[in-house]
Amino acid sequence: MLPIVMVAALLSACQREEAPAAADADPLTTAASTPVAETPAPVPAVDDTAAPAGPVSQASFLGYGDMKLGSTVEEARAAWGGELNGAPMEGTTCHYLWPKWISRPADFAFMMEEGKFVRYDVGIDKETAPGGGKVGMSVEELQKLYGGALKGTPHKYVQGGQYLSIDAGDVAPTKLIFEADAAGKVTSWRVGLSPQVEYVEGCS
Structure with a gap:
């Protein structure tokens, strides 16, 4: 048992x-019978190789940045906000102001006449003109950008060169003028009020 x-x-x-x-x-x-929360989809990784957006051009038919054509010298200086080199010579009514980081006024400068900001000149390819034109472009490229509105006239000093201008129209009483050499390349451009924008020799 x-x-x-x-x-x-x-x-x-x-x-x-x-x-x-x-x-x-x-x-x-x-x-097993309890619903399981869905896992959120992974966030796509940021493409660090994408090219950053380029800087927005400050040039316009109205002026440069906050500096408005037709404003007083004092207003233009205040609108620039930084240091500007240049001063009028005794007995003259026209002179240029330029940023302290510019080594040659011919590269980038603001024309003042009779106490007013009347024009700005550009001789470097870092700045873009209203409409997209730049120093170094060909005349053909300018014509594609501006079409029939671009008017050409012979250059006063450069044989085979020319001036190519376009009016601002209803935007402002201003004009954009490109200078091209005999090879058909843009060497400089300027925007300003009339008659100052037409001064071939600048303040000379």
């Missing part, structure tokens, strides 16, 4: 140990 009792006891113990396993199955069933 003893062996039979021992076997029965062992079977009873095994059943008691296996019972919790059945109870443990319920949480798994519950978890």
Whole structure:
């Protein structure tokens, strides 16, 4: 009888140990029936190789940046906000002002006459004229940009060169004039009021 009792006891113990396993199955069933939140789609990585947007041109038919053609010298200086070199010579009514970082006024300067800001001159390719023209462009490229509105006349000093001008029209009483050499390349441009924008020699 003893062996039979021992076997029965062992079977009873095994059943008691296996019972919790059945109870443990319920949480798994519950978890399986609970909706799982969707994993959000990954955010696309930023392309660091994309070229940054170029700087916006400050040149316009109205002036340069906050400097408005027709304003007083004091207003123009205040609008520039930085240091400007240049001063009128005694007995003259026309002179140029230019940023301190410019080594040659012929590269970039503002014309003042009779106490007014009347024109600005550009001789470098870092600046873009109203409409997209730049120093270094060909006459053909200018014609594509400005079309039939661009008027050409012979250059006063450069044989084979020319002036190419365009009026601002209803935008302002100003004009844009490009100078091109004999090879048909733009060497400088200027924007200003009349008659100052027509001064071939600048303030000379």
